[in-house]
Amino acid sequence: MTKFWSIAMIEARQLWRGRSFWIVQVVLILPAILFAVGFIFNNSTIYEGGRAGIPGQVSLFIYFLLMPILVSPAITRDLGKPGELLWSSPLEPLTHLAGTFCGLWLGLLPGIFLQIGAWWLADLFLPNFLSDLAWLYSLLIYLVTITVALSLSILLAMMLRRTLLVLITWVALWVITFFMITGIDTHIPAPSSSLFNIVFSNLQISPSLGLGPFRDLIFSMIVWFAGVSLFILCLALFLSLITEHRKSIGNSRAAIVFSAAAILLLAAGFMINRRAVSAHAMLPSPFDIQQEMWQVDTNLMKVNVDADTGDVEGRSLMILKPLQQIGTNQVVLQLNPGFELQAVQDETGHALEVKREGDGVVIELPELPGESLTIQLTWWGKLYLPVQAFAHRWRYYYAPDVYRNAVPQPPGALLYNGIGYLLRDGDWYPWPWIAGPRQAQINQVTIQTDAENSLSSVPLESGEASWEGEMPPVFLAFHPPGDEAVGEGKIY
Amino acid sequence: MSAAFIRLPHRRLEISIVALIILALIGLLWVSRASESGPRISITAMEILVPLLVGILAAGLLADDPALELLLTAPRPTRYILTDRLIIVLTFGAFSSLALQLLTNRWGIFVPYEGIDQAFIWLSPLFFYAGASSSASLIRGRMLDGVIVCLIVSVVGLLSGPIIAASCQGSPLIAGCWLAVFNPLMTSSTPYDPFWPANRVLWFILGALLVGASLLLAGQGERLFHDTPVE
Numbered sequence: 155m156t157k158f159w160s161i162a163m164i165e166a167r168q169l170w171r172g173r174s175f176w177i178v179q180v181v182l183i184l185p186a187i188l189f190a191v192g193f194i195f196n197n198s199t200i201y202e203g204g205r206a207g208i209p210g211q212v213s214l215f216i217y218f219l220l221m222p223i224l225v226s227p228a229i230t231r232d233l234g235k236p237g238e239l240l241w242s243s244p245l246e247p248l249t250h251l252a253g254t255f256c257g258l259w260l261g262l263l264p265g266i267f268l269q270i271g272a273w274w275l276a277d278l279f280l281p282n283f284l285s286d287l288a289w290l291y292s293l294l295i296y297l298v299t300i301t302v303a304l305s306l307s308i309l310l311a312m313m314l315r316r317t318l319l320v321l322i323t324w325v326a327l328w329v330i331t332f333f334m335i336t337g338i339d340t341h342i343p344a345p346s347s348s349l350f351n352i353v354f355s356n357l358q359i360s361p362s363l364g365l366g367p368f369r370d371l372i373f374s375m376i377v378w379f380a381g382v383s384l385f386i387l388c389l390a391l392f393l394s395l396i397t398e399h400r401k402s403i404g405n406s407r408a409a410i411v412f413s414a415a416a417i418l419l420l421a422a423g424f425m426i427n428r429r430a431v432s433a434h435a436m437l438p439s440p441f442d443i444q445q446e447m448w449q450v451d452t453n454l455m456k457v458n459v460d461a462d463t464g465d466v467e468g469r470s471l472m473i474l475k476p477l478q479q480i481g482t483n484q485v486v487l488q489l490n491p492g493f494e495l496q497a498v499q500d501e502t503g504h505a506l507e508v509k510r511e512g513d514g515v516v517i518e519l520p521e522l523p524g525e526s527l528t529i530q531l532t533w534w535g536k537l538y539l540p541v542q543a544f545a546h547r548w549r550y551y552y553a554p555d556v557y558r559n560a561v562p563q564p565p566g567a568l569l570y571n572g573i574g575y576l577l578r579d580g581d582w583y584p585w586p587w588i589a590g591p592r593q594a595q596i597n598q599v600t601i602q603t604d605a606e607n608s609l610s611s612v613p614l615e616s617g618e619a620s621w622e623g624e625m626p627p628v629f630l631a632f633h634p635p636g637d638e639a640v641g642e643g644k645i646y
Numbered sequence: 647m648s649a650a651f652i653r654l655p656h657r658r659l660e661i662s663i664v665a666l667i668i669l670a671l672i673g674l675l676w677v678s679r680a681s682e683s684g685p686r687i688s689i690t691a692m693e694i695l696v697p698l699l700v701g702i703l704a705a706g707l708l709a710d711d712p713a714l715e716l717l718l719t720a721p722r723p724t725r726y727i728l729t730d731r732l733i734i735v736l737t738f739g740a741f742s743s744l745a746l747q748l749l750t751n752r753w754g755i756f757v758p759y760e761g762i763d764q765a766f767i768w769l770s771p772l773f774f775y776a777g778a779s780s781s782a783s784l785i786r787g788r789m790l791d792g793v794i795v796c797l798i799v800s801v802v803g804l805l806s807g808p809i810i811a812a813s814c815q816g817s818p819l820i821a822g823c824w825l826a827v828f829n830p831l832m833t834s835s836t837p838y839d840p841f842w843p844a845n846r847v848l849w850f851i852l853g854a855l856l857v858g859a860s861l862l863l864a865g866q867g868e869r870l871f872h873d874t875p876v877e
Contacts, residue, residue, distance in 0.1 A: 178794070
């Protein structure tokens, strides 16, 4: 342990003594200064919509690019003449590698605090919506990213053994990463690239919800990157043994435990990530959604909402009128995939067969629909939030060899940890597929909730709100508890 | 490529890796030729990536040369050696960029400007990166100094693009944004600005001056020695 700490301290001191470390820190402070100066002189920020993001994310991306400048010389130096001295000493490779890694990691820590501090100062001049939580996440993400970048730099330096070669390869890697994870305007990292999104690009922190429903995805990324980092270090250790035949593994038990932990963490991170991705996957709509084919004449609906658990239970009676000839004995309604349509009955009380198809439900009718159709529906469940609901673009086929990006509307309903909203045009209750607002000729909607933090567009009496006639765009909103100062604003 | 291998024996591996990266870029360009990202990839490759890689190569042309002592004792002046090596690296970069430009046009990927004007998308940054990196590395004889300059220029260029564009918001397009002249990576942010030709000329001349400065610095052999070699 003494040897380990000696190596770590020497590496940290050597890093701090190098001019390049301080030059890099000055460069990394530049974006914060540029943004602040840009705002002071132009009174506009280039990231109007992005001020709820992770502070310092731009600097982190640059830190990632500049990492081998700081790390590579420390490794290549030990491959030269000092390497001969190391070989002649009784130092074990594992202790040496662990000491070097920890020393460099500790050496990089002041830089991290310096960057976050610079952004904190710059944010005094910038209009933003950053909560205290955002700074904590920023520190966590900095630590994760720097750990991966450090271990990757060590591995590359050991493999390529030449600083210039490491730098060239690193620039290529950086550009590839840049292309894979940027260019999409979102509020959360794209699940498809979350295993490569080393700087957590696109992540925005809601002042009230924090990471919100996508906490599992972000957590999985942190575990995955921790595993990647450990695994890369294991590779570096074994690589050092292969390239330097004179060395032996020394404490083999520790090396095995280290490797097993790395593989376990890597596998766990991968599995959690895949689960998180599939938990927010975009579900397909039915093949024929009967778009604009039905008009709702009457809608009598009663819904019970438990904002804390997110449970929604509803019953409705709908009288539908076909707007054009319906060729099949089916009615296709839109309903959030998290809900189960428990019972469907026609006007006589006869149960109808129903099947779930992605984000829709298909109700089988005994015969072709006539001039009007009356159905009674009962549904229950929790909202399912696909990633695309958070303004994630997806590509759609436009013409031969041409694909374009589509940006969907934000979700029409959200319930998470007692906070959220229910909009009229959300898919939290069944309705035919239409492009316009959800309005019926005769409308009567009642929503019950025990939540004390609920706000309604009509007065709430004993936790019950009722609407008749034309429906408002917002039914209910559940605000965060207490007031919270966020940047220059305040959330009530 | 063969000239680079013969005249630059200590950088064979680096040049091979850069060549592989450029081949990968061509592959990426082909894959995304019909997509919306095609122009972005092409401009990024021509204006940023190839000049940056050439700049990094230029940093190690003389500084931290493993055979430095031998080179300095040879009757041939070091500035001639640097000239040789710079020509090789710049030619390599120019051919690579030209290939990217020709393939971009052949595959119907839209990039701003045509003909010789289009060549200035890569020519100006190529000269500037090579000159800045070479002279920075020769001031203290440290290769890393040149690399740091290259990376800083790229980062500042990428960051300042949107900031400059934001600061010129509201001004008529035809009037242009004079601040954009100072961005070496102007094509990536505001390619249709009327100041684009001035920007290209400015950075080309600056690059040529820096190449000249590096040749002057190469003549001062004592700068190339330092106590602790980094490679």
